[in-house]
Amino acid sequence: MPLGADRYASRADTLLFLGCIGLSVVAMSLPDRWRDPIAQGLRQTVLAPFLALQQQTELLSAARAHYDAVVAERDSAALAATFLPELRSENGRLRSLLGLGARLAWGYVPAEVLHQPEPTNPLSFVVSAGRQKGVRPLSAVVSSEGLVGLVSSVDAQTSVVLTWAHPEFRASAIANDGSVSGIVAPHGAAGPGVWLLELKGVPYRQQVVEGTVIVTSGLGGVFPRGIPIGTVVGIAGEAKGWERTYLVRPAIHPSALSHVMILTAARGTSADLRGAFQPDSVRP
Amino acid sequence: MRRTDRYRYWLVLIGLVVLHFTVRERLGGDRVAPDFLLLALLIYTIRAQPGRSAAAGFVIGLLRDALTPASFGAGALAHTLVGYLSSWAKAVFFAENVFVNGCLFFAGTWLRNLIVLLASGRLGGAQLGWELLVWSPMQSVTTAAVGIVVLWLFGRWVAFRRAEA
Numbered sequence: 001m002p003l004g005a006d007r008y009a010s011r012a013d014t015l016l017f018l019g020c021i022g023l024s025v026v027a028m029s030l031p032d033r034w035r036d037p038i039a040q041g042l043r044q045t046v047l048a049p050f051l052a053l054q055q056q057t058e059l060l061s062a063a064r065a066h067y068d069a070v071v072a073e074r075d076s077a078a079l080a081a082t083f084l085p086e087l088r089s090e091n092g093r094l095r096s097l098l099g100l101g102a103r104l105a106w107g108y109v110p111a112e113v114l115h116q117p118e119p120t121n122p123l124s125f126v127v128s129a130g131r132q133k134g135v136r137p138l139s140a141v142v143s144s145e146g147l148v149g150l151v152s153s154v155d156a157q158t159s160v161v162l163t164w165a166h167p168e169f170r171a172s173a174i175a176n177d178g179s180v181s182g183i184v185a186p187h188g189a190a191g192p193g194v195w196l197l198e199l200k201g202v203p204y205r206q207q208v209v210e211g212t213v214i215v216t217s218g219l220g221g222v223f224p225r226g227i228p229i230g231t232v233v234g235i236a237g238e239a240k241g242w243e244r245t246y247l248v249r250p251a252i253h254p255s256a257l258s259h260v261m262i263l264t265a266a267r268g269t270s271a272d273l274r275g276a277f278q279p280d281s282v283r284p
Numbered sequence: 285m286r287r288t289d290r291y292r293y294w295l296v297l298i299g300l301v302v303l304h305f306t307v308r309e310r311l312g313g314d315r316v317a318p319d320f321l322l323l324a325l326l327i328y329t330i331r332a333q334p335g336r337s338a339a340a341g342f343v344i345g346l347l348r349d350a351l352t353p354a355s356f357g358a359g360a361l362a363h364t365l366v367g368y369l370s371s372w373a374k375a376v377f378f379a380e381n382v383f384v385n386g387c388l389f390f391a392g393t394w395l396r397n398l399i400v401l402l403a404s405g406r407l408g409g410a411q412l413g414w415e416l417l418v419w420s421p422m423q424s425v426t427t428a429a430v431g432i433v434v435l436w437l438f439g440r441w442v443a444f445r446r447a448e449a
Contacts, residue, residue, distance in 0.1 A: 010333070010335070012335055013333055013334040013335030013336075013338070014334075014335070015335070016335035016336070016338055016339055017334060017335055017338040017364070017368045020338045020339055020341070020342035020360070020364040020368075021338075021361065021364055021365070023342060023360065024342060024345070024346075024357055024358075024360040024361035024364055025357070025361065026357075027346065027349065027356060027357030027360050027361075028356065028357030028358060028360075028361065028403065029357070030356065030357065035356045035357075038350070038356075039349065039350040039351075039356060040350075042346070042347060042350035043350050043351070046347060047347055047350060047351065050301070050305045051305070053302065053306060054305040054306065054309075057305065057306045057307075057309065058309065061309070061310065
């Protein structure tokens with residue numbers, strides 16, 4: 001049931017209302033020099049706890065936003081840090097490759113390795129240099145560490161590289177000091193030995209000590225002399241007292257490569273490249 | 285009125301004041317977010333008589349003017365009028381209906397904005413039209429929505445008891 005306004009609002013209510021209206025009008029007409037101190041006084045007394053509450057809420061809100069930003073930055077930094085060793089490694093390889101390029105001076109084509117996700121990628125891969133850059137089949141492919149393989153086929157823009165891990169790979173090799181010679185080939189086609197090389201055809205009476213650096217001999221007309229192949233790590237076997245086979249740890253694993261250099265035919269195979277590779281490129 | 289109801293009633297009002305200074309900033313822009321202070325005043329007017337409502341409106345308006353000195357006094361005038369009219373309207377219509385209460389909150393918010401805009405004389409022309417026809421209705425809607433939720437949750441605590449107020 002509605003209450004009548006005349007019964008509800010008393011005279012005191014009306015007077016109070018009119019008083020408030022009057023005060024409001026007075027407040028509106030106050031000059032600035034009076035208005036500002038009043039407003040300031042209210043802010044510093046009655047409103048102070050509420051403004052402090054609002055300030056704390058703002059701070060909390062800003063802190064939450066800041067926290068989210070910090071977490072995002074930390075996550076980005078953590079993600080970047082996971083790639084840091086890889087980036088350093090790649091940077092080091094590129095620097096050494098640049099050093100090799102300076103020492104080779106001419107007769108090479110730089111190329112980028114176009115890695116594929118297949119597990120057979122380390123056996124043969126595609127590089128971003130082809131016929132138009134002077135790449136020919138059977139060109140030697142090297143990195144700053146040593147021999148990578150040879151070009152098996154060439155397109156206009158790309159080439160296919162057969163790495164030392166491929167079962168068909170062979171290279172004529174000698175010890176770095178020239179004491180022994182033999183043929184280097186992949187050690188096996190299965191198991192952990194697939195990533196090792198073996199030096200075959202070493203006469204039985206010639207001992208090769210562990211740590212001996214094996215380089216290309218320059219024979220056969222494919223690889224120039226002096227490209228590091230790997231380091232002898234032990235004896236793989238003997239054949240009827242005639243010869244020994246030695247295990248050779250390769251100078252570089254194909255999957256670790258990002259860039260290579262392809263030695264062009266203009267350089268020929270008669271040159272000795274031992275001086276072009278760093279002494280520590282094949283680590284014992 | 286039970287003593288506990290009186291405490292709960294004031295707790296609801298204090299809660300609205302606290303919400304005004306804490307969560308309002310996160311509920312959208314200044315011109316759209318619900319006005320919890322005005323809502324507290326309008327809920328207060330449900331129980332209080334017009335004179336007290338006008339006085340409460342004057343105090344709230346003056347405090348708000350201290351935070352927006354550019355329109356000093358206009359807020360006090362607007363809240364005084366809204367408080368008095370709301371209390372008077374509740375007496376006339378005396379409806380315990382959610383829709384009617386929502387309309388009261390909507391109209392109170394819009395009327396407050398109208399009076400503040402006209403009394404302060406800060407805006408004019410298209411700006412005034414935009415404020416009154418676009419932003420004020422939006423703020424009125426959000427304020428009314430929050431008011432309906434408050435009444436739905438705590439309706440028993442703030443129920444109309446004119447004789448006991």
